[in-house]
Ligand code: IPM
């Protein structure tokens with residue numbers, strides 16, 4: 572049966588990078604019987620400009636009815652001073668929450684061709700292959716109460732709530748343990764249990780589940796130390812599991828180990844592997860519309876979509892191999908460019924991946 576894929580390009584470089592991923596998917600439809608139908612809709616600032624909200628109810632319904640969603644990026648200067656309730660980011664957060672996409676998988680894998688593109692020494696990052704499992708629908712991003720209030724003395728006070736219930740920790744921990752079982756069987760759970768009770772409980776729940784996965788070696792690490800260890804000795808990590816905000820921060824940090832945030836894909840999954848796929852980077856409004864962005868994170872996200880939601884592991888591998896080939900050919904967008912390589916535009920990179928398929 573034809574699978575339905577909703578494409579949400581969003582803002583900034585979003586439309587440019589998703590266009591390249593769509594190009595790759597179209598090529599696979601023609602060459603490899605990829606049976607999908609793609610429809611496009613608005614999210615983020617682009618949706619706000621038309622509907623007055625960053626995600627229209629009709630778009631939410633379409634996302635729920637689709638087999639998978641591929642999203643570019645949201646946000647930009649133009650919408651920064653809007654009320655927080657209608658900012659572009661809220662469209663993305665609504666999709667995650669209402670589709671129940673609690674498991675965010677962010678692989679930080681170094682293509683060997685890019686070892687010199689990282690700001691870290693090649694020997695520190697060569698062979699790097701980390702999977703960050705980030706809880707995506709809870710924690711301080713969604714905790715209530717939240718807001719900005721005025722105290723009796725007239726001073727304003729901003730507040731958010733960092734909260735996790737046991738069941739939320741359990742389900743993300745299971746995802747992480749299962750991922751570790753398929754990899755090197757090493758799991759690092761990241762918390763701030765020395766200060767925050769919510770993560771003290773997180774640590775306890777992870778330890779309670781661990782006996783169900785006796786082969787997995789579990790370590791706990793405070794988030795400040797984890798941030799340091801990621802640049803000191805990143806290859807000590809296999810799977811890392813953590814809450815929503817720590818995962819947001821650590822995944823940006825980990826992306827730079829791979830040479831550029833323009834290489835980091837992500838999958839956000841519900842209990843049934845229905846998912847939304849997006850590059851881990853943002854909308855980069857400073858370079859939007861110039862056709863210079865790196866589309867590879869989005870193309871790699873499309874590969875993850877084929878793997879997890881569309882049952883086409885074969886085509887996921889095919890895309891990954893094509894990207895490797897293009898890097899072998901020396902083609903680089905500006906963010907991963909180094910001397911002696913050939914600098915290409917966003918669309919040229921997409922074309923090269925299609926040619927390499
Ligand atoms: C990410 C982004 C989002 C997040 C923003 C755009 C809301 O930084 O996907 O990492 O904080 O989750």
Ligand code: MG
Pocket residue numbers: 819820823851
């Ligand atoms: Mg982020």
